[in-house]
Amino acid sequence: MIKHSLLAALLLAAPAAAHARDETPAADPARLKADVAKLVSFGTRHTLSSATDPKRGIGAARTWGASEFERISKACGGCLTVSRIADRFEGPRAPDGVIVENVLAIQKGTGDPADVVMIAGHIDSRVTDVMNFIADAPGANDDGSGTALVIEAARLLSKQKHRATIVYALLSGEEQGLWGGRLLARHAKEQGWHVIALLNNDIVGGTHGTDGTIVDNRVRVFSEGIRASEDIAAQLARRGIGGEDDGPSRALAKAAIRAATRAPTIGLEVLAVRRPDRFRRGGDHLPSLELGYPAIRFTAGIEDYDHQHQDLRTEGARKYGDTVDEMDFPYLARVTALNVALAAELADAPPAPATVSIDGAVSSDTTVRWTPVKDAAAYRVHWRRADRSDWSDSRLVSSGLTPELVLPGVIVDDNFFGVSAISADGSESIVTFGGLPPAK
Numbered sequence: 001m002i003k004h005s006l007l008a009a010l011l012l013a014a015p016a017a018a019h020a021r022d023e024t025p026a027a028d029p030a031r032l033k034a035d036v037a038k039l040v041s042f043g044t045r046h047t048l049s050s051a052t053d054p055k056r057g058i059g060a061a062r063t064w065g066a067s068e069f070e071r072i073s074k075a076c077g078g079c080l081t082v083s084r085i086a087d088r089f090e091g092p093r094a095p096d097g098v099i100v101e102n103v104l105a106i107q108k109g110t111g112d113p114a115d116v117v118m119i120a121g122h123i124d125s126r127v128t129d130v131m132n133f134i135a136d137a138p139g140a141n142d143d144g145s146g147t148a149l150v151i152e153a154a155r156l157l158s159k160q161k162h163r164a165t166i167v168y169a170l171l172s173g174e175e176q177g178l179w180g181g182r183l184l185a186r187h188a189k190e191q192g193w194h195v196i197a198l199l200n201n202d203i204v205g206g207t208h209g210t211d212g213t214i215v216d217n218r219v220r221v222f223s224e225g226i227r228a229s230e231d232i233a234a235q236l237a238r239r240g241i242g243g244e245d246d247g248p249s250r251a252l253a254k255a256a257i258r259a260a261t262r263a264p265t266i267g268l269e270v271l272a273v274r275r276p277d278r279f280r281r282g283g284d285h286l287p288s289l290e291l292g293y294p295a296i297r298f299t300a301g302i303e304d305y306d307h308q309h310q311d312l313r314t315e316g317a318r319k320y321g322d323t324v325d326e327m328d329f330p331y332l333a334r335v336t337a338l339n340v341a342l343a344a345e346l347a348d349a350p351p352a353p354a355t356v357s358i359d360g361a362v363s364s365d366t367t368v369r370w371t372p373v374k375d376a377a378a379y380r381v382h383w384r385r386a387d388r389s390d391w392s393d394s395r396l397v398s399s400g401l402t403p404e405l406v407l408p409g410v411i412v413d414d415n416f417f418g419v420s421a422i423s424a425d426g427s428e429s430i431v432t433f434g435g436l437p438p439a440k
Contacts, residue, residue: 121146
């Protein structure tokens, strides 16, 4: 990790390479397995199952999740505030309506309390018939894996203080209509949170595909380019400046790649899929995207559809059902570590600049200007050729200087630009793309 003196030295060098940051605490595969097994023990966690039975159903699972957060909070001296938020939803998959309840654990940061990083997974499960709330629905990988990841992330991240507040969220109602994600996004807006990132984890604990292929060295990260929250005028402005690949969600996905690169011992390649979710499918991060929050979905590098949304059964030699024995817990531990590394960096970094402007029409030089950020020790100005998707060049600028940089010989027509904010210890925000008008 870069300390202040080293950062000051780097400010004298241009361009500066991204620093290595491989201090990621290790997640425990055995503990993750125990947590998933506990979730499976509730029989079913279907959103329409019992909310009051102490041993079986969604209510018992949520109570257990809350108790785990309370136990973590006790270990860190009361650093987590555990709460539940709920509302009634109805739709085709709950025609009589249902109370959807999310369990939250909030780790208050040392900086602006409105700055928030959220880590989420859905606790509900299902079988083949989405309306069947009676049958056993183990939901080990979908999404016991994401639920266990969130709890383990809370155990690891609560060991240290962070500038931004971190919200750990166990969501209900995903299988019935992404209702837990909608409830969380709405709650964030009502609380006036400035959401730095939502990391949604759904199906993150398997390495076997339906066809027998094994993928244990890669995790997929899904993100949007054109923003769901932008009206037509804003979308046209983005198209006009060439920013289709650089919305906040896409910038967050690129930060996930950066986190994996800076923590090579995790041993995961990030496959940054340039669509909001899997083909014709969805997840709990989508409601946050609709409200304009940077949000991404983590999903295992390959899926086994025989062990997802299936009744427990065996047909010939073919076994069906989302059970613990089909999971890879060392892999889940690595995905957890990647979430922790990314969340820690974003929670320790200053927020990204609100706006970045560029100037250089009919000129051989480009001037990049940005909105100053409180607590930033420096800024990194990024640029790349306009036919590329990844930032290739950068230069550090001290926060004590005017928030602008002239790039001689870098032609604005041929390049894209962005700026990130950096803390005194080297933690870096996502990149704000240059040239777009301020968001309304």
